[in-house]
Amino acid sequence: MKLRPFLRFPGFRFKALTLSYDDCFVYDIRLKKILDAYNVKCTFNVPTDWLLDRDDPKRKLMTKQEALDLYSDGKCEVACHGSRHLPLAEMPFEMGTRDIISNRLTLEKMFGGVVKGCAYARGSVNERAVEILRCCGIEYARTIDNTGNFDLPEDWLRWDPTCHHDDPRLMELAEEFAKPYNTKQYVWNKHPELFYLWGHSYEFNDENNWEVMENFCKAVSGRDHIWYATNGEIATYVKAYDALRFSADGNTVQNPTCTDVCISCFENDYFIPAGKTVVLKG
């Protein structure tokens, strides 16, 4: 695993939390209300063809207008999930590519900006699926292979989450994660932590267990040492850290990106502004 002992999240925080919820059913409205109340951020993965006319007898999908109203407030992110939710690993290359690029085009037209994220529909991932995303300009993509830990991803196109919300260890993990960490205490091999939770909002409706999300948010929200961010904000930030350029003596650091980066280097905190060079204490 790639260790990043100097990395600190914005505000010199040691931990970050992100959520990822799929499929765009109307239950996202209730889910987002809970997340907003606790200032917890989520990336919503939207199969755009489903917004138009797919009729599920058991569960209710959102309309295009409902999706626009819900996801356009700047407090969340939208990402690809395949226009038609095709399992990429099982599809011909062309069909898979079309499913992702048409999804990107529609989301960018609907919401503006640049969409660089994805969650693999049906968790269907192999080398070809990764190649399809790369060809479509996707920079980070979530799998459904739960790690049960708080590691940052090794490969952004195979971003394994910590757990699904129905994991029996959910609250145990949440409580462990919520504990503060003394960032001044420098320890080799100790690196910043990310809690990455995923699921589908319709599961709360089907199981009638919305308290699972309420209790999770109560356990992890409102902590000064945790950065609450979307998948995209985390990927952009950590990639900016990875792009830092150090001088041969290690005492000067350049930030060639357009993202400000916080680092903690041998018990000293440094703010490395976007596009600037900073001399460390040596």
Ligand SMILES: [Zn+2]
């Ligand atoms: Zn899905």
